[in-house]
Amino acid sequence: MSFLFVSKFEKLYGAGLFFLLLLGVSGIDDFIANYDKYHSVCKKMVYQDKQCEEKEVIAFHARLSTNMRNIKDKDVVVFGTVTLNTGKGYNPTTGKFTAPSRGHYSFTWTIATDAGYMFSTQLVINGNPVSYNHVNGKTGSGNNYETGSSTVILKMEKNDVVSILLHDAGVFVARPDWSSFSGFKL
Template structure:
């Protein structure tokens, strides 16, 4: 069981949170491919599966998720956050290194999602635009708000 904290009503509740980075750079992902953040550094409540790249809500509630992608000049990496299937998109992240700059573009997005127990959330590649993401600089995290 994860850490415990007090809520406003004085009852204790389990803390549900996770943070993960890619284990390596990801390149040329296909349409709707799961973007796997396999290097898990925090997983209170054990709700995030680093092998599958998916978070499963252990209980009903409102959850916050943030993901960050870093690409390199000349590449693009577009992602979505989806709930339960690839047609239920609730957020977008567009990182474009094709603009002629020599910088390494990054993009971060935060979403708030009302979930039911056993709902699944993950990051997926959008279209054929999963060209390149730096592993150590790209991350996915989330926690239960209430």
């Protein structure tokens, strides 16, 4: 019977069982009576039950507000229509995302261009290129719009900055609403 109790207890409380046994807890009544004390000790030891841990949510999504035409090489592509900005990391005025906290982040950007035009971009972190996206509406037939998407996962420190820059020179057009930039902390 005690083996069955220990087995169920381990499933519910994991590593906490070993800690409680070391402190001499012999039954469920002792556990309930001393729960607040043990919980306080565990918190001081920086132990936290993963089921109760609240995850910091950082996520954003923004779309181009207007056509982007003939911007200069290395200019920031500003996605000005924000649909989500939990954690307030994305700045729709500058087009830059600043990491509110350290961690791993995933970023995706999609560019749509008019038929007959191209649009090449690069994602940079702190000014250093990491990934590229090229959309070529000059190939193919008819009046088809072309799209391209890229995704990257980055390890970031607090206050690292990510943005999408134009990569190349020439006649470029990116369509509003169909072009977007999003990211979230894993």
